[in-house]
Each structure stands twice: as C-alpha cells, then as structure tokens.
Amino acid sequence: MNLLLVGPEEVSSSGEVLLHDERARHLLDVLGVHAGQYVRLGVLDGPKGRAEVLWTDDDTVRLRCELDPSPPERPRLDLVLAVPRPKVLKRLWAPLAAMGVGRIYLTNAKRVExxxxxxxxxxxxxxxxxxxxxxxxxxxxxxPEVQVHKHLRMMIEQEVDAAHPDAKRIVADPVYRRSAIRVLSDLAPERRVLLAIGPEGGWDPLERDLLERYAFTGVGLGARTLRSDTAVIALVSIVHEALRAD
Amino acid sequence: MNLLLVGPEEVSSSGEVLLHDERARHLLDVLGVHAGQYVRLGVLDGPKGRAEVLWTDDDTVRLRCELDPSPPERPRLDLVLAVPRPKVLKRLWAPLAAMGVGRIYLTNAKRVExxxxxxxxxxxxxxxxxxxxxxxxxxxxxxPEVQVHKHLRMMIEQEVDAAHPDAKRIVADPVYRRSAIRVLSDLAPERRVLLAIGPEGGWDPLERDLLERYAFTGVGLGARTLRSDTAVIALVSIVHEALRAD
Known part of the structure; x- marks a missing residue:
C-alpha cells in the first residue's frame, strides 16, 4: 500500500478519519504505525496528502488529514475495451487503474463472447x-469511470463525439502497422487520447470501418502477437509514455 | 498456439516430424487437423515456415516441414533483471518471450531476497x-538465453563490456525522470539495447552508481509506481516500440 485511500464520507468535518477495518489491520500489523507518525493518504476522487496518526489501539487507527488543495489530474487516456475473457479482465483492473485511465468503456465486439x-x-x-x-x-x-455497453456501434455513436470531441482517437489492431509513438508524437499537451483495443483475434473489418469513420487512427504493436492481457498493458503504457513531456 | 514449435532433433533428415504428445493432442482435438492441411511450424532456435499434415491417427500426427531459409532475427533487446518474487517471475516468463528478449540476466540486488x-x-x-x-x-x-548471476557487480564487470560492447545501455528506476522513448529516439537501427530493471523498491544507490559507471542511462516510467510485473511488461514493450521503424 503506497497510499492509504479513504472515501470522502469517512473524513469528518475536522479532517479526521477513524479506521477499523482491513486498512487499520494493514497500518497496524504490516506498517506498524504508532501515534505521531505520518502516512500518505488520499481521498477517493479527491485530494491526496498525508495524515498524522493520532491514536491507535489493537484494531483501530485514528488519523488527521493534511491534504493538498486540489485533487491529482485525471489521466489523459480513456479506453474503449472490447470485453476480455473474465479471467483476463479480473487481472487487468488493478494494472489499468495503476497505469492510469480516466474512463473505461467495456463494449461488445463480434469476437467477444x-x-x-x-x-x-x-x-x-x-x-x-x-x-x-x-x-x-x-x-x-x-x-476510473467504468461504463458497460452491449452495443459497440451505439456506444461509438452516442459517446465518442459527445464525450470526447477533442480527443486524439486511436484504434489498436494487428492489421495496422504504425506505432502509437509516431501517431502521438506531436500531440498538443492538453489533448486527451481515446484508445480502442479490440478482443483476442482483433476487431472485425466492419468494426474497424466504424472506428475509422469516427476518426480513429490505426496503430499496431508490430509483428509479434501478444496475449490480450500483455497487449493491453503494453498499449496503455506505450500511450502514456508517448504523452510524457520528459 | 499460433505457431507449432518443435526441437531440431525432432525433424528427420527428410524434414518430417512425428508428434505423439500434447502438441499432437492440441492439433487433433483443438485445431482438428487432417491430412493435406497446413499448419505454421517453427524449429526452436531455427527457421520457421509451415508444415503439411501427412497423416493422423487417434493420438499421432506426422508432418512434413517447409521452412524458410533462415531463422527469425534475434530480438534487439537484452535484459538485466533483478530477480522478482517467485510468483511474479513465474508469470513473467511467457510474456517476456512473447514480447521478445535475446538474453535475460537474472541477478541479485540489495533488495532481492x-x-x-x-x-x-x-x-x-x-x-x-x-x-x-x-x-x-x-x-x-x-x-531467450537465461543466465543466473548471484552477484550483480561480477555480472556487470564480466558480461556488459564483453558481451554487449556496442549496446545502448539503459537502467530503469523510479529516481530517473527521462522516458526511454526520448533516450532511444535516435538509436542507429543496428544497435542493440541492454535494459536493466531493478527489484521492487528500485536499485540501491550503489547499484545505480555501478550501472552508471558502465554507461547505463537512467530512464523512468513517470510518477506512478507500478507493480513489478506490470512495470517489466511496460518497460520491455516501450523499448521495443521505441526501436520500431514504422
């Protein structure tokens, strides 16, 4: 746990938090915190900062927050993801949030069961x-905001222009040859990216046509076929890296 | 199975292969092959191509190979990897080979148990x-060739200049800010890359000094801390993508 996360409803008007669940257990048993110590703390969908441990007993921790004035920036990337196999999807949630995604549209596709x-x-x-x-x-x-859409076409028609009018749109598929790094190389620093990743086996040709009509530019990972969980992590990390200034 | 892999010792002098193990099972039960059909086949550390199914019975497949004149290129990336936790390492072998690595040096580091x-x-x-x-x-x-070294310093002193004299050397650690994409942006197309990835928690300062003395350039993934399996997949895929021409 690099950051202790609490819900906004858990922070009292005086900025105090009382924990009595597995987070308290982790603070006490793994980190061995005691009164006077500071831990990194963040408020879900709010600011982060640090918190002083005010008081502990066997299974409770009371903290006082000292938070930054504003929440962290939203990650610059949103994702359209053809629903992967359940086992793969379960494994992907944590790394997706860790790498940073603003919104995830889980959608149907021809090759999604x-x-x-x-x-x-x-x-x-x-x-x-x-x-x-x-x-x-x-x-x-x-x-990350998660939306589930059972119809790819409806999702694209309803959401893309309305919710992502200025985003640079890219679609990943083995049929495309260009690297995301080249496609994103001169993107203005304020522009967001909307990345569409297909199912195992790739998008259907009609789905690619649809995405191209909505101005998605095709990108590929090269000649090697990766398992879908590896491919998702690779694509998201490559896009983030291409967006960095340093 | 996108490519059926056989050992060189399994190919007869007339280019035939007789399979009678789980690969035969996969061909028969999952792919449902029959005589006259072709499958993609590769010879481990050798060429790839296709093979004609000559004959099948309940649990045996006989094939005849038609192979390319030369084996695929070695991936341009070699890896120095501080040994991850066993559970993580087990999960990483297949994606590392899939993304493409020439040689993997598994080494000790201060933060490796x-x-x-x-x-x-x-x-x-x-x-x-x-x-x-x-x-x-x-x-x-x-x-990928795998070497295990219990002493990082000895490994660096013995291997890096001797086996990787012309490689562009980069070391990944949270203390470094530059993106691998910038560091590799003008690399000559024939040059190989040697990428050093530290343990969870990063390299020790003395280890970074050692690597820097051996001309490793520092790169980082930005402000977000990733779990080590995600970080390894991200770094390897970013380096491969930065090396692509298209």
Missing amino acids: RFYFDSHAIRPEVFRPRLIEGLAQARDTRV | RFYFDSHAIRPEVFRPRLIEGLAQARDTRV
Whole structure:
C-alpha cells in the first residue's frame, strides 16, 4: 500500500478519519504505525496528502488529514475495451487503474463472447476494490469511470463525439502497422487520447470501418502477437509514455 | 498456439516430424487437423515456415516441414533483471518471450531476497516450457538465453563490456525522470539495447552508481509506481516500440 485511500464520507468535518477495518489491520500489523507518525493518504476522487496518526489501539487507527488543495489530474487516456475473457479482465483492473485511465468503456465486439457480460468480473463490487488497489499502488485517487455497453456501434455513436470531441482517437489492431509513438508524437499537451483495443483475434473489418469513420487512427504493436492481457498493458503504457513531456 | 514449435532433433533428415504428445493432442482435438492441411511450424532456435499434415491417427500426427531459409532475427533487446518474487517471475516468463528478449540476466540486488534464488521459478525445467509458450504465442523460434548471476557487480564487470560492447545501455528506476522513448529516439537501427530493471523498491544507490559507471542511462516510467510485473511488461514493450521503424 503506497497510499492509504479513504472515501470522502469517512473524513469528518475536522479532517479526521477513524479506521477499523482491513486498512487499520494493514497500518497496524504490516506498517506498524504508532501515534505521531505520518502516512500518505488520499481521498477517493479527491485530494491526496498525508495524515498524522493520532491514536491507535489493537484494531483501530485514528488519523488527521493534511491534504493538498486540489485533487491529482485525471489521466489523459480513456479506453474503449472490447470485453476480455473474465479471467483476463479480473487481472487487468488493478494494472489499468495503476497505469492510469480516466474512463473505461467495456463494449461488445463480434469476437467477444456474449456470456462475458454475465461474468462477475464486470460487476462493480468485483472491479471497484481492484481499481482502488491499483490506485493505492500508483498513489492516485481518481477512480476510473467504468461504463458497460452491449452495443459497440451505439456506444461509438452516442459517446465518442459527445464525450470526447477533442480527443486524439486511436484504434489498436494487428492489421495496422504504425506505432502509437509516431501517431502521438506531436500531440498538443492538453489533448486527451481515446484508445480502442479490440478482443483476442482483433476487431472485425466492419468494426474497424466504424472506428475509422469516427476518426480513429490505426496503430499496431508490430509483428509479434501478444496475449490480450500483455497487449493491453503494453498499449496503455506505450500511450502514456508517448504523452510524457520528459 | 499460433505457431507449432518443435526441437531440431525432432525433424528427420527428410524434414518430417512425428508428434505423439500434447502438441499432437492440441492439433487433433483443438485445431482438428487432417491430412493435406497446413499448419505454421517453427524449429526452436531455427527457421520457421509451415508444415503439411501427412497423416493422423487417434493420438499421432506426422508432418512434413517447409521452412524458410533462415531463422527469425534475434530480438534487439537484452535484459538485466533483478530477480522478482517467485510468483511474479513465474508469470513473467511467457510474456517476456512473447514480447521478445535475446538474453535475460537474472541477478541479485540489495533488495532481492536471497531465497528467490532457491525458488523453482528460476529452474530451466520450470521456465523453459513457459518461454516456449510465449514464443508460440508471438510466432518466434528464438528461445531467450537465461543466465543466473548471484552477484550483480561480477555480472556487470564480466558480461556488459564483453558481451554487449556496442549496446545502448539503459537502467530503469523510479529516481530517473527521462522516458526511454526520448533516450532511444535516435538509436542507429543496428544497435542493440541492454535494459536493466531493478527489484521492487528500485536499485540501491550503489547499484545505480555501478550501472552508471558502465554507461547505463537512467530512464523512468513517470510518477506512478507500478507493480513489478506490470512495470517489466511496460518497460520491455516501450523499448521495443521505441526501436520500431514504422
């Protein structure tokens, strides 16, 4: 745990937090905190900073927050992701939040099995703790927004121009040859990126046509075919790296 | 299985292969091959191409190879990797081979626990099948060479100048700010890269001094701390992407 995350409703009007759950256990048993010590603390979807440990007993920790004036920036990347196999999706939630994604649209595609939408990997009670685990790892407070869309075309038609009018849009697929690094090389620093990643086996040609009509530029990872969880981590990290100034 | 991999000793002088193990099972039960059909085939550390299915029965497949004149190029990247936790290392073998690495030096570091060297994740009988699984996924035949070194300093002193005299050397650590993309942006297309990735928590300052004396340039992934398996996949994929011409 690189950052202790608490909900805004857990912070009292005087800026105090009383923990009595597995976070308290972790602070006491793993980190061995005691009164007077400071820990890094963040408020979910709010600011981060530090907190002084005011008081502990066997299973409770009381802290007082000292928070930055404003929350961290939202990651500059949003994701359209054809729903992966449930096992893969479960493994991806934490690294996606750790690498940093503003919004995730989970969508259908021709090569997505219908039953993936019934999997528990797609339920908030399963993915939210994993997202928070990834945020704690990366010291971020911004919980990725997750939307589930059973119709790719409707999602694209309703969301892309309305919610991402100025985003640079890129679609990853083995049929495309250009590297995301070249495609993003001269992007203005304020522009966001909307990245569409297809299912195992790639997007269907009609789906690529649809995305290209909505101004998505094709990018590929080169000649090697990666497993879909590796490919998602590779693509998201490459896009973030291409967006960095230093 | 995107590529059926066989050992050179399995190919007869007339170019035929007789399979009678789990590869035959996969060909018969999952792919449902029959005589006259072609499959993609590669010879470990040798050429790839295709093979005609000559004959099948309930649990045996006989094939005849038609191979390219020369083996695929070795990936341009070699890796110095502080031994990760056994669970993480086991998960990393297949994606490392799939993304493409020429040689992997597993080394000690101050923040590597000694018992990691006794783990079965570091034994050839455990990692070789996982490497081959990654190669089959990525359609490559070049098995990464793996060397285990219990002393980082000795490994660096003995191997780096001798085995990698012309390589561009980079070391990843949270203390460095520059992106690997910038550091590799004008690399000559024939130059190889030697990438050093530290343990969870990063390299020790003395280890960074050592690497810097051997002309390793520092790179970092930015402000977010990633779990070590995510960081390894991110770094390797970013370096490969930075080396691509298209």
